[in-house]
Amino acid sequence: MKIHEVKQLVADLHAELPRNELVVWTAGNVSARVPGEDLLVIKPSGVSYDEITADLMVVTDLDGNLVEGDHKPSSDTAAHAYVYKHMPHVNGVVHTHSTYATAWAARGEAIPCVLTMIADEFGGEIPIGPFALIGDDSIGRGIVETLRAHRSPAVLMRNHGVFTIGRSARDAVKAAVMCEDVARTVHISRQIGTPIPIAQSDIDALYARYQNVYGQEPAA
Numbered sequence: 029m030k031i032h033e034v035k036q037l038v039a040d041l042h043a044e045l046p047r048n049e050l051v052v053w054t055a056g057n058v059s060a061r062v063p064g065e066d067l068l069v070i071k072p073s074g075v076s077y078d079e080i081t082a083d084l085m086v087v088t089d090l091d092g093n094l095v096e097g098d099h100k101p102s103s104d105t106a107a108h109a110y111v112y113k114h115m116p117h118v119n120g121v122v123h124t125h126s127t128y129a130t131a132w133a134a135r136g137e138a139i140p141c142v143l144t145m146i147a148d149e150f151g152g153e154i155p156i157g158p159f160a161l162i163g164d165d166s167i168g169r170g171i172v173e174t175l176r177a178h179r180s181p182a183v184l185m186r187n188h189g190v191f192t193i194g195r196s197a198r199d200a201v202k203a204a205v206m207c208e209d210v211a212r213t214v215h216i217s218r219q220i221g222t223p224i225p226i227a228q229s230d231i232d233a234l235y236a237r238y239q240n241v242y243g244q245e246p247a248a
């Protein structure tokens with residue numbers, strides 16, 4: 029995949045964020061690793077979702093320095109770059125402040141594994157990451173350290189929002205959509221009763237089956 033194809037993919041995937049009601053205004057971003065290069069493609073800072081085109085996308089190195097593009101990269105670029113640098117299997121990263129998931133993040137409470145869909149997609153709870161300020165690598169470090177300790181491709185950064193990772197940028201977008209969906213369902217379940225935990229052996233079985241049956245990369 030060439031750089032211009034990655035730019036088109038990242039531009040197209042940005043449309044999924046407002047479409048799935050994960051973002052308001054210019055918040056939220058999708059990035060993708062450029063295959064075989066120490067580069068990533070991400071949305072420029074402050075550009076509205078209606079204006080996003082492939083040509084507007086910016087390219088940075090894995091320290092977040094601008095390599096190509098007429099605009100400043102998203103202010104979240106350092107966090108995305110840190111993830112690519114330290115998690116070589118990750119090819120896509122998404123960040124949103126989607127409402128229900130971020131409500132869990134505001135409480136610093138992990139989303140418990142109380143739905144088969146959570147076991148399938150996340151392999152257990154959706155964990156909380158540390159409180160971290162923008163400006164150095166503390167957000168990136170918090171994401172990587174939390175996700176390394178869990179099967180989940182999503183982390184709820186405390187008092188902030190959601191970061192998801194994927195083997196592709198599309199997988200990372202899917203995880204962001206699923207994360208918001210289960211955050212909402214478990215929240216509603218809490219309003220009317222107590223969600224029932226799923227036994228660890230059942231979580232393991234569900235996760236293994238889903239990842240093997242549905243998680244395979246399409247044949248090249």
Ligand SMILES: [Zn+2]
Binds near residue numbers: 104123124125189
């Ligand atoms: Zn944010």
